[in-house]
Structure formats: C-alpha cells, structure tokens
Amino acid sequence: MTVAGPGIAVVGGGFMATVHSRAARAAGARLVGVVASTPERSREVAANLGFERGYGSLDELLVDHSVDVVHVCTPNALHAEQALAAIAAGKHVVCEKPLATDAATAERLVTAAAAAGVVGTVPFVYRFHPLVREARARVAAGDLGTLLTISGSYLQDWLLAQADDNWRVDSAAGGRSRAFADIGSHLVDLLEFITGARITELSSTVRTFFAERANTPEVTTEDAAAVVIRLEGGAIGTLLVSQVAPGRKNRLHLEVAGTELSIGFDQEAPETLWLGRRSGTQVLPRDADQLHPDAARLSIVPSGHPMGYQDAFNAFVADSYAAMAGQSPDGLPVFADGLRTARITEAVLDAAGTGSWQAVGTSTDDEQRITA
Numbered sequence: 001m002t003v004a005g006p007g008i009a010v011v012g013g014g015f016m017a018t019v020h021s022r023a024a025r026a027a028g029a030r031l032v033g034v035v036a037s038t039p040e041r042s043r044e045v046a047a048n049l050g051f052e053r054g055y056g057s058l059d060e061l062l063v064d065h066s067v068d069v070v071h072v073c074t075p076n077a078l079h080a081e082q083a084l085a086a087i088a089a090g091k092h093v094v095c096e097k098p099l100a101t102d103a104a105t106a107e108r109l110v111t112a113a114a115a116a117g118v119v120g121t122v123p124f125v126y127r128f129h130p131l132v133r134e135a136r137a138r139v140a141a142g143d144l145g146t147l148l149t150i151s152g153s154y155l156q157d158w159l160l161a162q163a164d165d166n167w168r169v170d171s172a173a174g175g176r177s178r179a180f181a182d183i184g185s186h187l188v189d190l191l192e193f194i195t196g197a198r199i200t201e202l203s204s205t206v207r208t209f210f211a212e213r214a215n216t217p218e219v220t221t222e223d224a225a226a227v228v229i230r231l232e233g234g235a236i237g238t239l240l241v242s243q244v245a246p247g248r249k250n251r252l253h254l255e256v257a258g259t260e261l262s263i264g265f266d267q268e269a270p271e272t273l274w275l276g277r278r279s280g281t282q283v284l285p286r287d288a289d290q291l292h293p294d295a296a297r298l299s300i301v302p303s304g305h306p307m308g309y310q311d312a313f314n315a316f317v318a319d320s321y322a323a324m325a326g327q328s329p330d331g332l333p334v335f336a337d338g339l340r341t342a343r344i345t346e347a348v349l350d351a352a353g354t355g356s357w358q359a360v361g362t363s364t365d366d367e368q369r370i371t372a
Contacts, residue, residue, distance in 0.1 A: 005029040006092075006321055007066045011058060011082050012036065012073035013045035016096055020071045021049045022310060023317035029069070035061050058082060062089040069324060072096055075173045076181070080105045083120070087112045092324040093120045094317065097185050098345065099338030101175030106342040110335045120335035121320040124189040126252060127331055128312035128319075130286050130299040131273040135256075135263045136194045136331070137292035144258030150191055150229070150237030151255045154183040155248035159223065165214040171221050177345050178221030180206070183252075184241040184348070185341035189333065190254055191237070192340075194263075199344060199360050201230040204351040209244060227348055271306055294330055 005028035010017045013036030021031060035055040036042045042054030055061045061070070062085060070086035072079055072095040080100040086093045093113070099122055100106040113120040126132060138144065158164065168174040168182060175181055192198055206222040213219055224242040231237065245251075252267035255274075264274035275282040287303035288296040298315050301307060319329035347358040 006068035006324060007032045008069045008071060009055070009061050009064070009067045010034045010049075010051070010071045010073055011061070012071075013041055014073065016073040017045065017071075018049060019310065019313055020073055020094070020317070021051070023314045024071070025050070026314045027318040027321050029321065030066075032064065032067050033061060058085065062086060062091070067091060069094060069321070075167050076101055076175045077173050080109060083109055084112055087116050087118055087120070090116065090118065092118045092320075094320055095120060095122055095335075095338070097122050097124065097338060098175065098177075098181045098342055099335060100342060101181070103339065103342040103346050106335070106339040110339050113335050119320070119324045120338075121316075121323070122333050122335065122338040123313065123316055124186060124193075124333040124337060124341075125309070125312045125316045126186055126190050126267055127193050127333060128298055128315040129265075129267070129270045130291065130295045130307070131270060131284070132190065132194065132265060133295035133298055133331065134273055134284070134291050135265055136196075137295060138261070138263060139195055139256070139258075141292075143261050144256065144263065145260030147195055147197055147231070147233060147235040147256065147258050149235060149257045150195070150231070150239075151257075152187050152191055152237065153240040153251070153253050154187045154242075155240070155245035155251045155253075156183065156243045157246050157248050159213075159243040160246055162210045162212075163214050165216055169213055169216045169219055169221055174221060176221070177349055179223055179241050179243045180225045180348050181342075181345045183243070184225060184227075184239070185345060186252060187239055187241060187254070188344050189337060189341055190252070191239075191256070193331070194254065194265075195231070195235075195256055197231045197233055197235060199229045199231055201357050201359055202344070202347055202351055203228045203357045204348045206349065206352040222349075222352075225348055225352070227351075270308060270312075 007030045031051045033053040034051045036045045039056040046054035069092045083095045204227040206225045209223045223244045227239040229237045255264040262276035271286045273284040288299045319332045347360050351358040
C-alpha cells in the first residue's frame, strides 16, 4: 500500500522555492500551493513549479487544511514571523537559514515549535552528502584519535564586484550578518556535526570591502569573516568565509585533523573523501560497499554515477517529512541547530566589534546535541 505524502506549501517564489519544490516532489509530497510577493506572482510560480494553486496571502495559505507542512523560503528578516504564524496554525515547518536574524528570536521559534508539538527543520543540507556521513561515522568510531585542529572555509565570488548586489546585502532584509549568517552557518554546522565537538570560544575579524553597492547606498553587512575557534576537548581551528573570492562558486571545504587521521571534505567535489595518515593518504570514493551504514543509506545511485547538491537537499526534505510522520531519522537538522548557528553568528560579530574572545553560549534546556 502506498502511503500518501504530506501536503506542502511554499512561502516565497525565488531560487530556493524551486529547490524545495523539487525535493518535496521527490519525497512524494503533494504540492498544494505557493504564496509569493503578489497574488499574480503566486499564480505564476505555482504554474511554473507545478503547484495546485497560488495563494493570495499567507493567511489564505495557513487556513488551508490540506497543507501539513510549510516551507519558508523568503528573505531572512521574514523567516521568524512567517514560521511562527505557521506553527500557530499547527503546521510543521521547514525554514530556510538563518532561522532568524538574531538568537533571541531563534530561541522563540524553538520554544514555539516544541509547545505546539510540531517539527521544525532547517536546511543544513551539506550534512546529507554521503561522504559527510562517512566522515562523521569515522570520527565517532575513533578513527581520528584525539581531535587536534580544524581548517575550514566557505568561499564564493557572486558579490565580488561593487556592481553586484542582492537583497541579502541590505541588513533590513538580510539581518545584521550577511556572509557568515548566509554561508558561515553551514560551515560551523558541518564542523560540529562531523566532529561531535562544540565551539566554546572564538575570536574574529570581519570586513566590508564596498561601502556601497549598485542598489544599496550604505552597506553594513560583511563581505568576509576570519575566525579563530576553540572547541570542547582542547582542539583549535581557523575558519574563512568570503563572498568575494574570485573563481570560487560554492567552495565549502573542511579538514579535521586528529592524532591518528586527518579527514578532508570538499563540497565542490563531493564524490570523494580525503583520508590522511602519517604513513600515507587515501582518496575514498562514494561507494556503498566501502561506507558506514548511514552513508550507504544516502548513496542512492551506484558509485561512478555522480550525486550532488539537489540529491543532498532531497534527502534532507525526505528525512524532514519522516520526522513529521513520527520517525526519528539520524542527523536531521532541526530548529535547535538553527538556534545554535544564530548564537555562533552573533558571537562572530560581537568578537569582531569588541576585539576580544567571545564565549559561545549553550543551553541544555532549549538545544539538543548536534549529534543527537
């Protein structure tokens, strides 16, 4: 017997709405409706993406009883308000990152979802590359030894020129942080997910290279951030985040080094994992026969048939829907993880502003372990 997937609606009509709708369709969901900037735009997006209808407003969406899950894919400053409205209507929520533009609001979302008994997830989708799961499994198995150092970067070039602009540049739409909230959040989520160790303190510097851009007369958000971190257990590391790195389109790279083994992952080459030992190195391919069970689970096509970003996104959405149906998929990024990255983002900006080390606050009351 075939079990019907959830009825889903998307808020927003841009690139991420397209990515979410593909993933929802792959997971067997019913694409009920979409609401965009205007009723006319809603109907246009619905027709283009294969939704049954375009809503005239968010309120119209929220009273539709055929919608079980709301995907929030709007500019950052709208996430919290729209997600809270969906939670109040009894809907499960998939909310784009950042979950909110400040940690206090992100905490409200964690609390609201728990109180309403709904599932809220955040697309830290790089967790869903099979070889990220393999790296995590090898660390958990003790192959790394004692964690010593971390070197990570997330580099893009889409805002390289002063003429380049986007709503994310404007703090009113994107929030206090841009580069770190947008892509640095993925980097810190990934390093904590793979290592199982949390950042405890950090020091940082941020730079805004263009004081104005084509449509933004006063730019206050950062183009790049350099961060030094300390982790539980004594490991240290460096992180570089930039949206002005020529030639780098979406280069998320992480290397973790322990007393026995180093592991390197490059999101632009996700079909291999680099393993380094003092006695030699190995490039491990994505081959289910060589992988730990969770990595093999996500390896949905045979080795040699490339997988990529949309596959990772599809797996994230499928596991989100499984959680909403009462299952407990391993490694699913939830609202508590969105809160975690919001706290780290605030610490990065505060450290840069004060020139001092900042502790990264945690609370066992409103956060769950990344590795739970």
